[in-house]
Amino acid sequence: MEKLTDKFLWKALKEGDLNAFSVLFESYYPQLHSYGLKISKSNVVTEDTLQDFFLYIYERRENLSDLDTIAPYLFTSYKRFLLKVMKKNEMLKHTDFSNEIFIDIQFTAEEVITNQETAIFKNRNLSLLLNKLPSRQKEAIYLKYYSGLKASEISEVMGINYQSVVNTLHKAIKSLKEEISILKLFS
Numbered sequence: 001m002e003k004l005t006d007k008f009l010w011k012a013l014k015e016g017d018l019n020a021f022s023v024l025f026e027s028y029y030p031q032l033h034s035y036g037l038k039i040s041k042s043n044v045v046t047e048d049t050l051q052d053f054f055l056y057i058y059e060r061r062e063n064l065s066d067l068d069t070i071a072p073y074l075f076t077s078y079k080r081f082l083l084k085v086m087k088k089n090e091m092l093k094h095t096d097f098s099n100e101i102f103i104d105i106q107f108t109a110e111e112v113i114t115n116q117e118t119a120i121f122k123n124r125n126l127s128l129l130l131n132k133l134p135s136r137q138k139e140a141i142y143l144k145y146y147s148g149l150k151a152s153e154i155s156e157v158m159g160i161n162y163q164s165v166v167n168t169l170h171k172a173i174k175s176l177k178e179e180i181s182i183l184k185l186f187s
Contacts, residue, residue, distance in 0.1 A: 071153055079103075107138070126176075
């Protein structure tokens with residue numbers, strides 16, 4: 001049912017339906033804002049680029065491809081849009097060893113506490129443990145558990161294949177479990 005809803009909403013948007021645009025905006029703005037804030041670390045930059053991004057989508061709606069699921073497209077496109085603006089504004093750091101841009105997402109204690117997936121940990125140190133993970137693992141964890149994307153959708157957003165997403169998530173969870181068990185030994 002969700003796939004049909006996404007497909008219908010996207011088709012209506014492409015046809016210029018302002019109600020569909022409004023639903024899309026209201027449905028995805030909070031998640032994209034949170035994701036953008038993790039990338040830019042600036043509320044002003046995030047809000048400005050997100051509004052520009054939605055305007056960009058609406059203005060170019062007729063040229064958009066047909067979609068069955070909207071979330072992966074929006075996350076991927078917004079990430080590219082935001083990184084382009086950050087690069088233009090020289091807010092983005094490139095590594096010397098690669099042309100790839102690394103996004104270093106930081107978790108707050110509030111995000112950890114409010115997410116049901118992490119409720120089992122009940123540990124204030126979880127945000128510290130999450131932040132110790134490599135950048136790719138943090139991004140995958142964020143997209144999976146804090147944005148609710150599926151592994152196939154994460155693969156689109158991160159530009160890696162499905163199996164790499166599964167492996168990255170597995171390594172991150174394994175590392176977290178090991179760190180938690182070590183902490184329990186010393187508690």
